[in-house]
Amino acid sequence: MLRDFGVTPKSEHYACMVDMLGRAGKLREAQRFIDSIPIKPDAGVWGALLGACRIHSDVELGEIAAKSLFDLDAANPGRYVILSNIYASSGKRAEEDRIRALMKLKGVRKVAGHTIIEIKNKVYTFVAGDRWQLRQI
Template sequence: MEERSLVSWSTMISGYGMHGRGTDALLLFETMRGLVRPDHIVFVSVLSACSHAGLIDEGWRYFNSMTSEHGIMPRTEHHACMVDLLGRAGKLQEAKEFIEKMPITPDSSVWGSLLGACRIHRNAKLAEITAKELFRLDPTNSGRYVLLSNIFSSVGKGKEADKVKGLMRRKGVKRNDGFTVIEVKNRVYKFLVGDKTKPQSSQIYVELEKLMARIKQEGYVPDTNFALHDVEEEMKERSLAMHSEKLAIVFGLMNSAPGSVIRIHKNLRVCGDCHNATKYISKVTKREIVVRDSRRFHHFMDGLCSCGDYW
């Protein structure tokens, strides 16, 4: 580019962060600082990159430098990034104390970051406290209720999970369905969980069963914490296999050239079991699989993910 504006720098930094290349994002920011004065938007990209890569010390350094070096007062979104950074790293109590000491009133994005961290680390006690704040601030956001319900389910608290679902019904909050999109031969296909409406549906399930058997031989074990809690174990495994991510990947494998990249887009955060399964699928099929979810990109290749399982 003949001229690199603040927008172009910020976009590249954000892109590196979303793909898990946190160190590259920070190197680019350091280069940018010598040429363009950073603004509050760039710092959101920088702190987000630190969060996705688990760069805690660097995150604190850049957060503190906003006021000390650049005269920029951190806004709500910067605080949310710091809560996300601390929470992902398992520093949940530190994240909670950070919120309590905020000089501005925390909004739903800040508390939402903490609830997401509670899901990662299965901290039901803190999740319940956090969710109460979210239900007060953002009472119609179905994702908050679903997340709390899933946290309860993952730690064996089925009754508490059912209470959250009951609360949703009483408040008239409708759950947003998860779906996965894939483009094949210039056509876009949208898959829901258990979808049987697409072309080749019967063949998809035949190939899916074969693929699940192959990755189990490689060491894949279904994580039934991500299945409905009130069904039998065998049904849990079956429901996991029918998640939209897996259906879209199989459809892509069936309808693309050997060795080509499979690209899918999930509207929600990718399921933990699907994340693990996709690593094995990339290994047994020798395909690169790129998954974009609501938070970031995951590049799967040879049984590994670009996120390093830190997401």
């Protein structure tokens, strides 16, 4: 990038590389890439690796990525949920329960997903888990 285009790579570029390597199943190569970058990896870089670990059910590397994310941003519920999902997909129920208990202990809560739509000039919201109610806002 720098040599050919004069663009200094930023954290977003490194996160994209980790994401591409991870999605391709090259998780160890993604980890080596993180270890080699000239900046301190941020939440975007570690989040890309954690997401790839979820896709490929890599518990060991997922734990490393999650620990780094917890150190950077312990209040973000998404990191806990992804790690607990990695444990769940790997049949590690005790570890999954431990992460959920840790969330509770730290007061970290996942906000329910929602969608907002407009129909005939009226705005409606749908919340994850809703089945029977259409709420106008």
